[in-house]
Ligand code: TSB
């Protein structure tokens with residue numbers, strides 16, 4: 001998908017189109033006041049104060065029509081440079097522009113504005129020569145957006161759009177957008193009844209429906225089994241902690257803006273936990289440890305709460321209540337490389353099982369200059385960063401380095417993936433930490449009897465079950481592999497009157513065999529049921545007609561195939577059990 005911000009030519013064109021849209025809005029709503037209208041990766045937007053007016057679907061074509069009119073009229077776009085005082089005077093009726101201008105440095109800044117016909121806007125530019133050039137555009141979406149992104153401020157109206165040089169390019173882009181929207185996990189999640197949201201529960205707090213709960217349970221079982229084999233010990237700990245716990249860990253100082261506010265119960269001050277590390281540190285500290293016990297790997301499917309901006313919250317991908325596939329690995333300094341390697345191998349192993357190919361490894365390092373964000377121990381940082389690099393080189397995986405992206409406690413490896421809609425997100429992560437064990441005064445007894453401090457690796461393979469489910473729904477377009485599918489087999493009698501009894505027998509036998517099976521005995525036409533089966537992406541449909549009743553067989557059709565194959569029930573059961581076991585991927 002094109003990146004409007006990075007493509008120089010498109011950037012300028014889209015910026016001009018933002019002005020064109022603002023002009024059209026001003027014509028239609030003379031009271032409109034404008035905040036900022038930047039070009040972002042996905043096109044342009046403008047944040048507009050329309051008083052009490054809230055933009056609705058039906059307003060969009062009206063604005064587009066007015067934009068077309070202005071574009072056709074073809075006014076030149078003229079740049080003008082003015083002093084700060086002139087600017088303040090020119091925009092004196094617009095508190096948003098006054099806010100912007102007041103913050104500009106009088107001596108250094110040349111204040112420029114651009115005019116086209118009856119519309120002038122404060123802007124750095126550059127712009128295209130004439131509004132005529134903004135011909136092939138489309139307004140894509142709209143939403144509320146708080147002024148300066150702060151929920152305490154007024155809600156403005158944000159309208160997004162895109163503009164291209166040619167009609168073909170615009171159409172190709174719109175097609176891509178509509179395909180991405182089809183793949184959006186929010187759409188698939190609704191269609192497959194994976195999750196829902198409700199205002200009464202709150203923003204970013206999804207409710208997992210029965211189908212979603214099956215997928216999640218399968219993911220839990222899958223990763224739990226892998227972790228057991230690798231020597232992880234799982235625990236259950238509360239999803240709250242006291243403020244003191246998070247003061248001890250340092251999160252209170254470094255992570256507070258991402259946390260829900262404190263609540264008081266009797267004399268104790270609690271927070272909903274944003275991370276599980278402090279709890280796991282205490283689990284480690286519950287015992288004395290010798291170097292022979294290490295590595296100790298404490299895992300948990302742990303619920304966390306984070307304050308995510310309301311505009312950033314998205315389906316299952318970015319939530320405020322999430323469940324991490326978390327673990328903290330306590331190791332000696334000598335074990336760092338080996339243990340980190342095992343984590344990277346586990347990530348690769350899991351991605352192979354799920355057929356995930358489109359991802360990138362990002363090695364996040366500190367910014368040496370930023371003494372405030374990162375704890376100050378250059379030697380430790382240098383050695384840690386070198387170790388991670390060494391393992392990645394050793395494994396021969398491709399990665400890129402990102403300076404200033406490390407956590408405050410150490411460098412980390414993040415795996416980045418691209419969702420159907422919106423910017424990249426981190427799925428898996430593995431973070432090295434020299435700091436928390438010190439803060440919690442953790443120790444182990446070394447070979448020579450001395451007391452040493454362990455190093456911790458924080459790691460989440462799925463990231464969260466929430467984000468991973470979102471991603472996998474998009475990867476598979478909802479056609480989940482058999483082992484993950486909420487319904488694995490749909491039994492459909494051709495005619496209830498003659499075939500239901502036999503279909504029920506098949507249904508019960510499969511159920512007894514622990515297959516997730518549905519009996520579709522609704523009085524609907526077979527063709528309708530077959531079509532619906534495809535929409536619901538059920539991997540197998542069993543069609544039960546007279547031939548099957550007479551011969552004591554079943555006829556199945558696999559998702560993505562038109563072929564109908566007749567076998568005995570035992571053969572069918574065998575076949576799908578093998579497929580479940582192998583975790584084979586379905587055709588997308
Ligand atoms: C790995 N303390 C570590 C842990 O031990 C930690 O919390 N790391 S994290 O902050 O990077 O979060 C782990 C993973 O959770 C991320 O890699 C990401 O995949 C997922 N995640 C983070 N924020 C959200 C969110 N708002 N919604 C869904 N998933 C999220």
Ligand code: ZN
Pocket residue numbers: 275276277328458459
């Ligand atoms: Zn952690």
